[in-house]
Amino acid sequence: MSKPAAAAARVDRRALRFVVLLGVVSLFADMTYEGARSITGPFLGMLGASAAVVGFVSGLGELVGYAVRLVSGYLSDRTGRYWALTIVGYCVNLLAVPLLAWAGRWEVAVALIVAERFGKAVRTPPRDAMLSHAASRTGAGRAFGLHEALDQVGAVTGPLIVTAVLMAGGTHRIAFAALGGPAVVAILLVAAARLQYPAPRALEVRGGAGQEAGAGLPRRFRLYLIGVALVAAGFADFPLMAYHFARTDAFAPQTIALVYSMAMAVDAAAALIWGRLYDRAGLRAMLIAVALSAAFAPLAFLGKGWLPLAGAALWGAGMGAQESVMRAAISRVAPAGRRGTAYGVFNSVYGAAWFAGSATMGLLYTRHPALLVTFSVAAQLLALPFIRASERGGPAANPVRDEG
16 A cells, blocks of 8 residues: 555544544433433423423524524634534533532523523534534545434433433432433543544545535535425424324324334434445435435324334434435535534524424314325425435535545
8 A cells, every 4th residue: 555545544544533433422412411301391390380481491492502503603614613612512511411400490490401402502513514524534424324323322322311310219300410420421522532633624535525615605505405494394393293193092102202212213223324325326315315204294194003103213214314414415515614604504494494394284283184294295305306406516425535
């Protein structure tokens, strides 16, 4: 092997280690805040908050979470302080969880819950921008698919920790305090990542996808955003599916949580599969994923027998594609120097479209589930030509390395 080839191989291995390290950070981070989110509703009720307050806080947290990403992404590109924003975001995001153990009033708990969402919003765009640089070496689909799979391991483990604490006779406060353990581990790991990889952009393949010059975001990025918005608008929240399952006795009440766990397991596995397919086929992988997952709505909301279970599995497969391929494609349609901004815009548009679509589908469901199904399928299929158009004229899916 020539010296340039050996040097490139070393950088490739270093990039893969960076992807894995950020994935493990996300594993412990998700373990912390997903564990907390599984009990914040009952905890607020114990502190005297009404159902209206709980619903308002949930909506406010998500609104803050997606709106702040737009600002965070822009600031990361503007200042170049990707690591600073990432570390501050993780600290706020994660330390808010164990502090809930000492919240004596629901107003204090609400402030901490919103702070947790705020911290996640601050760190997500700069983290994904840094991840995209390493992804140019490993394959964007592989990198984001692996990151999502590790993320989901934490999302499943966190609620299990909380369940174990409560079943052992512990209180909600003890459960929040116990989640301080993975929170500290995640913060230490992200600090270690900062020390080992102070300049992740150096991992970017020179001359690869998304390297074109220009201060603005290109037209294909805007086309891609339209497709993303349509997919998000047509993708129902699982709580709405769970409501339908309970209302129609599709599953016993005590098994609906298991159905969700199954969907999350499918999400993790699908993220790896869709990610590898993306590295081979480009955005055609996203087209296939959207076309297949669009079938979740008729199966889940109109199906009988085992069909709702198949619908939930397809929903999980679609989520896996959205959290891997959909994120990976940003490195393909946005310049390297604008990735933070691109991820901020992407996350904000995705969140706003998801909220608007979920509200619309909730209203349609009250009229008839078939109306919800029609809207869901139509929105997702309408996204396909926009996603396809965003790839035309773009860079190759697998860039040639500059090994000099």
